[in-house]
Amino acid sequence: MKAFWGIVGAVLARDxxxxxxxxxxxxxxxxxxxxxxVVFVFSFDPSRHAREEVVPGTLWTAFFFAGILGLNRSAARxxxxxxxxxxxxxxxxxxxxxxxxxxAHLVFMLVGEAVILPLxxxxxxxxxxxxxxxxxxxxxxxxxxxxxxxTVFAVVGQKTRLREVMLPVLLLPVLTPLLxxxxxxxxxxxxxxxxxxxxxxxxxxxxxxxxxxxTGFLLYGFVLED
Amino acid sequence: MNTTNRILLALSALGMVxxxxxxxxxxxxxxxxxxxxxxxxxxxxxxxxxxxxxTVTAFRGLRYLMTKDLGHDRAAxxxxxxxxxxxxxxxxxxxxxxxxxxxxxxxxxxRLTTTFVLWxxxxxxxxxxxxxxxxxxxxxxxxxxxxxxxxxxxxxxxxNRVKATQHPAPVIGGGEDSGLPxxxxxxxxxxxxxxxVFYTLLLRxxxxxxxxxxxxEDLWLAHS
Numbered sequence: 001m002k003a004f005w006g007i008v009g010a011v012l013a014r015d016x017x018x019x020x021x022x023x024x025x026x027x028x029x030x031x032x033x034x035x036x037x038v039v040f041v042f043s044f045d046p047s048r049h050a051r052e053e054v055v056p057g058t059l060w061t062a063f064f065f066a067g068i069l070g071l072n073r074s075a076a077r078x079x080x081x082x083x084x085x086x087x088x089x090x091x092x093x094x095x096x097x098x099x100x101x102x103x104a105h106l107v108f109m110l111v112g113e114a115v116i117l118p119l120x121x122x123x124x125x126x127x128x129x130x131x132x133x134x135x136x137x138x139x140x141x142x143x144x145x146x147x148x149x150x151t152v153f154a155v156v157g158q159k160t161r162l163r164e165v166m167l168p169v170l171l172l173p174v175l176t177p178l179l180x181x182x183x184x185x186x187x188x189x190x191x192x193x194x195x196x197x198x199x200x201x202x203x204x205x206x207x208x209x210x211x212x213x214x215t216g217f218l219l220y221g222f223v224l225e226d
Numbered sequence: 227m228n229t230t231n232r233i234l235l236a237l238s239a240l241g242m243v244x245x246x247x248x249x250x251x252x253x254x255x256x257x258x259x260x261x262x263x264x265x266x267x268x269x270x271x272x273x274x275x276x277x278x279x280x281t282v283t284a285f286r287g288l289r290y291l292m293t294k295d296l297g298h299d300r301a302a303x304x305x306x307x308x309x310x311x312x313x314x315x316x317x318x319x320x321x322x323x324x325x326x327x328x329x330x331x332x333x334x335x336x337r338l339t340t341t342f343v344l345w346x347x348x349x350x351x352x353x354x355x356x357x358x359x360x361x362x363x364x365x366x367x368x369x370x371x372x373x374x375x376x377x378x379x380x381x382x383x384x385x386n387r388v389k390a391t392q393h394p395a396p397v398i399g400g401g402e403d404s405g406l407p408x409x410x411x412x413x414x415x416x417x418x419x420x421x422x423v424f425y426t427l428l429l430r431x432x433x434x435x436x437x438x439x440x441x442x443e444d445l446w447l448a449h450s
Contacts, residue, residue: 176340219374
């Protein structure tokens with residue numbers, strides 16, 4: 001058990017160190033996330049719509065698209081570094097490699113979100129009423145579930161002829177229930193004076209996360225070695 | 227064509243004729259919806275076969291991961307192709323019904339959207355297969371993708387229950403008022419049975435064909 005978490009920590013530390021030197025995943029996520037928000041602001045004039053109509057879709061679309069580019073960058077970098085062959089020649093538990101990669105992606109994504117979110121708060125005039133613990137629970141569960149699947153498919157995509165194009169094609173349909181729960185949940189948070197129905201979406205998110213963490217844990221080894 | 231396939235072909239042909247006889251000649255029109263309602267006897271069996279097909283894809287994928295026998299991969303791929311065909315048919319027959327009854331071809335209702343997502347999931351699976359040249363690698367990555375997609379299908383159907391849908395409630399086992407009188411139920415079950423037999427025939431033929439394709443490729447590679 002101690003060895004397992006040792007490997008998780010080693011993979012995480014290695015990825016964070018590599019990112020600290022290059023900062024390309026961070027730049028990709030932040031730039032693309034912000035550009036998506038700007039595109040949305042131009043498409044749906046926020047001054048003419050209620051907050052709960054624009055913010056949930058804008059926020060989650062920005063995170064989803066930025067995440068795809070971040071995951072692709074991470075997988076492409078691993079492929080350039082020939083990291084995958086290094087990982088599969090090691091006797092390390094495949095599940096530990098999965099959690100290590102997942103945690104690294106989680107760090108990159110959360111740092112990116114921490115930069116994008118304050119700007120969204122300013123641009124859409126969100127207050128303490130919106131940024132509740134429920135909102136952050138959605139953010140955490142949504143990001144975790146997103147990466148639970150994304151970490152597996154990033155490697156799959158990189159091993160095909162289509163490379164970067166394959167990831168969104170595989171990932172987005174699988175994420176539909178997650179996107180639905182995140183957007184519907186955020187809409188409830190943004191709507192004044194009601195939290196009705198919020199619990200059902202959180203339950204769905206928790207279910208999604210647990211199921212895909214287990215699935216990813218079991219299948220990641222098959223994706224690395226082929 | 228071998229004996230089993232001949233029997234399957236005969237059964238599906240007879241079944242289809244019987245369904246059309248029931249729909250056009252024997253069953254009375256629905257009181258509220260009229261003749262249009264009868265598309266139900268094709269729509270439900272098509273949707274059923276697509277679920278069956280994707281379950282087979284996931285199961286044969288899992289068997290591949292356990293045994294590394296490429297026969298399982300060929301069957302998984304064949305089943306996914308047929309599943310996409312039948313989910314397309316379910317979407318089209320549903321749309322044909324929706325136009326006269328709802329007044330629209332399509333609505334972004336959750337049940338309809340998730341069926342479309344099902345279509346996307348397995349079209350993505352087929353795109354993935356075409357994007358990988360190496361046979362073992364294709365089998366391995368497709369098996370993983372097939373399993374993830376299948377798990378997702380289950381979650382999607384739970385999500386369906388969280389939000390209200392415009393789609394009619396399940397006719398059988400859908401609550402207290404559900405259930406069909408004798409002849410109607412018989413026709414529905416006949417439809418499900420016939421489509422399942424037809425699916426089995428398609429699956430067998432397509433899997434055999436895939437094996438032949440692989441053999442041809444091997445021969446071609448050996449001679450060049």
